[in-house]
Structure formats: C-alpha cells, structure tokens
Amino acid sequence: MRFLIVLAALICSSACQYDCNTPNGEMGSCVLFPQCPHLVEQWNSASRSQLFVVGQLLRELNCGYQGVTPKVCCAPQSVERPPVVFNNENTRLPDLSRHRNIGMLPNRCGDVEIDKISNGNRTGVFEFPWMALLAYRINGTTAFQCGGSVINGRYILTAAHCVTDLGNATLAGVRVGEHDIRTNPDCEGPSDDLQCRAAYQDIPMERAIFHPEYSARTYYNDIALIRLARPIIRIEPICLPTSEELRNTETENMNMIVAGWGLTENNSPSEELLKIQIPVVNNTRCGQVLNRSLVAGITRSQLCAGGLTKIDACRGDSGGPLKSVQEVQNVQRYVQHGIVSFGARICGTTGIPAVYTRLTYFMDWILDQLQP
Incomplete structure (x- = not known):
C-alpha cells in the first residue's frame, strides 16, 4: 500500500552544496528524501502504473541513509529536463514505400461499418474487430490486463x-474477436434479425518483441x-500510418477514439468493449502540465490526448489503439x-491528458520485425 510522505519544511536553497550527480549528469545535493520537494511530488502523484517507474528512479538517485530514512541526489528543479517540443519540420520520417515487409500489412484494413457504429461510449459488436485482449497467468488464474490491436494474421501491436x-x-x-466477455458469441439487433460475430479466438503467444530502447523509467x-x-482466422486488422500522407497528418486538435475493457468510473474492469472520443493535445x-509528475519530458515519439473530466483511457486499456477515421486510397478507414502508454494517477482528471506512443515514429521498426 502506497504511503504519503509529509513534505518537510526544509527546502534546499541556492546555498546548498552540490555533492552528487543524478543519472542524467545534473549536479545535486545528497539530502533526505522528504527534503526534495519535486521528487516527493512525483512519488505522491504517480499513477499505479508509474509507481514502479518512480521507485526505480529513486533507487538510482539513492546516495545513502540517515537511520532508516533514504537520502537522494536532489537536483534543483530549475535544471530539470524540460519537455521536448514536437516539431515536424526537424524530423524526417523514413520512406516505407519500398520496405521489404510493407506487403505484410493487409490492403484491406480498418473497415468502417457506418450502419453498425454505436452511440455514446458503448461499441457495436462489429465496430472494432481488430481489438485484442492480452491474457496473463497470475497465481494460477487467468486475467486480462492489457489491450492490443490486430495488424495482420500473426501479429498484435501493443505497449x-x-x-x-x-x-x-x-x-x-491473446484473445481476438471479443466484445463482451460474458457472452460467446456476441450478438446484436432485434430478436427477429439477430446478427452475431463468430466465436472469439484464444491464441497462444509464440514470442513477444519489445523495442530495444524501451525504458521502464521514462x-x-x-x-x-x-x-x-498460429494465424488468426478471419483477419480484420486496423490500418497503420504507412503512407506519406498519413504519416504527415497534423494530429493536434484532432478528435480520436480509444477503446478498451479497462477500469470504468466504478473502478472495476468493463466486461464490454467501451470507447471514448478525446482531443489530441x-x-x-502536455509536457508543461505533466512535467511535475513525470520523470522525464514528453518527446516527439509520443503524443498526448484527453484531459477531459471522467473521459480517459484507464488501467487495463494499456497497449490499445488510439485511432481516427481517415481516407485511405479514397475509402474512409480507421x-x-x-x-495507450500511461496517464494520470486518477483516470479522467480534468486538464491532465494521457500519453500515447506515436506510431509514425516506429513504423520502420514495426515492419522490420514482421515475418511470414
């Protein structure tokens, strides 16, 4: 159980002696943890998913103990790493048109079933067929704790x-073809015109491949x-931003959709696939808002969305897709x-957006990993 630390009145002033260096090479002072306000705030405001990350940072900053109280290398807040500004003009994305594996992504993807789209936060049974659930074995039981998206017959994209x-x-x-975990198959419509999806598929994992530069700290x-x-039967993948036009889309202020089975306002996982629509920030x-609770800044390989009251991705939605309807080869597709990467300690906190991995910066890495 997380404990709250009372902020000490003693705050290191400019007269403090610098006698240590942080992992980033910044000069700091070795002080008792409660005497480093911004580190205390990072710990107290960390979401559940960030507690391990912040704890790892504190271990790296440890510079001794006074009795049982740990000491940390506390750098002045004024020299903390600032958020990195996203700038299209300074970033050259790789040309994917001749990538050896571009043909492994299906041409038919992201179908928009206009007549089957559900209103509100509920989803239609046929609305997002590419959604996947990641199954974990924990103490002899199975639980779904992350999401993902089908990108072809053998691969799921996740965090x-x-x-x-x-x-x-x-x-x-991984489970694919799911909508409501209480029923199998899932159906919708009036009793005299009931339409049902095929039964869900539970498929074992062959292997997981995560980015070699992934940092659990940042x-x-x-x-x-x-x-x-084994391959998915009846592949219904989502589209990825492979074309130059899609990869150069200006996403800021666009409304995008997140769907998942994560925690609801009742603080319990949803049994039915739900969706929200949120603006890209x-x-x-975003970096300015989150800077006090992040261990590092927002980079150009991330994007932020949300900040609306009680409308947010939440625990259990991690790994799921952030998507929008766009024109792909003259057809509207998702x-x-x-x-979904991480967010505020309390999901749906007003003014605090969630952070997402930006796919345009990883399309070449994704394609490099694909095998027949």
Whole structure:
C-alpha cells in the first residue's frame, strides 16, 4: 500500500552544496528524501502504473541513509529536463514505400461499418474487430490486463510495458474477436434479425518483441509486437500510418477514439468493449502540465490526448489503439496513430491528458520485425 510522505519544511536553497550527480549528469545535493520537494511530488502523484517507474528512479538517485530514512541526489528543479517540443519540420520520417515487409500489412484494413457504429461510449459488436485482449497467468488464474490491436494474421501491436517486467505474471496469449466477455458469441439487433460475430479466438503467444530502447523509467519507446503461435482466422486488422500522407497528418486538435475493457468510473474492469472520443493535445502544453509528475519530458515519439473530466483511457486499456477515421486510397478507414502508454494517477482528471506512443515514429521498426 502506497504511503504519503509529509513534505518537510526544509527546502534546499541556492546555498546548498552540490555533492552528487543524478543519472542524467545534473549536479545535486545528497539530502533526505522528504527534503526534495519535486521528487516527493512525483512519488505522491504517480499513477499505479508509474509507481514502479518512480521507485526505480529513486533507487538510482539513492546516495545513502540517515537511520532508516533514504537520502537522494536532489537536483534543483530549475535544471530539470524540460519537455521536448514536437516539431515536424526537424524530423524526417523514413520512406516505407519500398520496405521489404510493407506487403505484410493487409490492403484491406480498418473497415468502417457506418450502419453498425454505436452511440455514446458503448461499441457495436462489429465496430472494432481488430481489438485484442492480452491474457496473463497470475497465481494460477487467468486475467486480462492489457489491450492490443490486430495488424495482420500473426501479429498484435501493443505497449512494451505490457510484455516485459511483469513481476509474478506471465503473458499466456491473446484473445481476438471479443466484445463482451460474458457472452460467446456476441450478438446484436432485434430478436427477429439477430446478427452475431463468430466465436472469439484464444491464441497462444509464440514470442513477444519489445523495442530495444524501451525504458521502464521514462516509458520512452513503449511499443511491442506479439507474434501469435498460429494465424488468426478471419483477419480484420486496423490500418497503420504507412503512407506519406498519413504519416504527415497534423494530429493536434484532432478528435480520436480509444477503446478498451479497462477500469470504468466504478473502478472495476468493463466486461464490454467501451470507447471514448478525446482531443489530441499539443505536446508542449502536455509536457508543461505533466512535467511535475513525470520523470522525464514528453518527446516527439509520443503524443498526448484527453484531459477531459471522467473521459480517459484507464488501467487495463494499456497497449490499445488510439485511432481516427481517415481516407485511405479514397475509402474512409480507421487508422491507428497511438498506443495507450500511461496517464494520470486518477483516470479522467480534468486538464491532465494521457500519453500515447506515436506510431509514425516506429513504423520502420514495426515492419522490420514482421515475418511470414
């Protein structure tokens, strides 16, 4: 159980002696942890998913003990690493048109079933067929704790933190074709015209591949692929931003959709696939809002969305897709632009957006990993 630390009145002033260096090379002072206000605030405001990350940072900053109270290398807040500004003009994305594996992504993807789209936060049974649930074995039981998206017949796209450093959990496999975990198959419509999806598929995992530069401390490069042990029957994948036009889409202020089975306002996982629509937020503004609770800044390989009251991705939605409807080869299709990475300690906190892995910066890595 997390404890709250009372902020000490003593705050290191400019007269403090610098006698240590942080992992980032910044000069700091070795003080009792309660005497470093911004580190105390990071710990107290960390979400459940960030507690391990912040704890790891504090271990790296440890510089001794006074009795049983740990001491940390406390750098002045004025020299903390600032948020990184996203700038299209300074970033050259790789040309994917001739990538050897571009043909492994299906041409038919992201179908928009206009007559089957559900209103509100409920989803239609046929609305998002690419959604996947990651199944974990924990103390002899199976639980779904992350999401993902089908990108072809053998691969699920998800977050790196969903496949590594799992503690006592083991990633067992993936469920696709699910909508309501209470029923199988899932159906909708009046009794005289009931339409049903095929039964869901539980498929074992062959292997998980996470980005080699993923950092559990900063959540940078929070992206992974799961190769399934056998192909999915009836592939219904989501589209990825492979074309130059899609990869150069200006996403700021766009409304995008997140769907998942994560925690609801009742603080319990949803048994039915739900969706929300949220605006993409400027990276610089997002970094300023989150800077006090992040161990590092927002980079150009991430994007932020949300900040609406009680409308947010939440625990259990990690790894799921952030998507929008766009024109792909003259047809309106769903295109995935982000992966749910992390968010505020309390989901749906007004003014605090969630952070997503930005797919445009990882498309070459995704393609490099694919095998027949």
